[in-house]
Amino acid sequence: MGEIVVVRDGSGPEVLLVHGGAGPRTTWGALAPLSDRWTLAYVHRRGYPPSPPPLERQDFEVDARDLAPLLVGRPHVVAHSYGVLGTLLAAAAAPGGMRSLTLIEPPLNHLVPDDPDVARLERIGDAVLTHGMGTDPAELREFLRLAGASIGDGPLPEGVVAGVRRAHGSRPTSEARPRLEVIRDTGVPVLVASGDHSAALERICDALAVALGGKRSVHAGAGHFVAAAPGFAEYLDAFLRSVAHRGPGGH
Structure with a gap:
């Protein structure tokens, strides 16, 4: 490399x-x-x-x-x-x-551990890394907002989509x-x-x-x-x- x-x-x-x-x-x-x-x-x-x-x-x-x-x-x-x-x-x-x-x-x-808010954050975060743009749309938008992406209610901006695709397949954070x-x-x-x-x-x-x-x-x-x-x-x-x-x- x-x-x-x-x-x-x-x-x-x-x-x-x-x-x-x-x-x-x-x-x-x-x-x-x-x-x-x-x-x-x-x-x-x-x-x-x-x-x-x-x-x-x-x-x-x-x-x-x-x-x-x-x-x-x-x-x-x-x-x-x-x-x-x-x-x-x-x-x-x-x-x-x-x-x-x-x-x-x-x-x-x-x-x-055993915190429902943290458990949900982990679940949707790993879902986005695993499924990319195939993530449930509501959960994808929830995660993107938490991650600081500038998104509204319309189609996702091109740059945001590119970021999701780049992250798709990343090693899940839950393994760290x-x-x-x-x-x-x-x-x-x-x-x-x-x-x-x-x-x-x-x-x-x-x-x-x-x-x-x-x-x-x-x-x-x-x-x-x-x-x-x-x-x-x-x-x-x-x-x-x-x-x-x-x-x-x-x-």
Whole structure:
């Protein structure tokens, strides 16, 4: 497999940005002003040009292998949605490989067992990955709205359809079981952020922050694309600066 592409902008310590189902521009565009202080390293996951397509499907274990060589310089890492899964696998495989870890609305549904809202989120999310445009239309629209897609009541926009087709066949999120205890034991500073638009995602983020011993923040106003919420860029900048001078293990 060819290597994935990382596009860097700015100066200063590196912040590796790992997108999920939406591309880097949509996910991280609002963070561009941070390039005055940080080197923003925009990862393009497989299937997102100019990176090569996946050999078989979107797979968080492949993402983890792609990210591994990017951790050599101990960057700060910020990951969103499906991109969090590969990020956590990479973090557990390389303890101490990240200077800090910011995780935004990941689909780690198993962290909140026996919760009907979380169970439904997992079911419809896996249905979309499994069936693509063949998913029940009402459930497809419900999932797309949760995922931040701009859709109305009419036909789905061409770009949204393309995104669904790209995700079709992806490895289901329900199969991800990153070793959170390994990451917590490294002492890496963690921030878990959410957008206050889904009760299920709020509970998942609460549970993840507890499991990793991390900070927890909520930034409303941009739905699933939390990085675009008012004040998030400034909050992230303050978090990164607060941990920038810690040594390995967050000390």
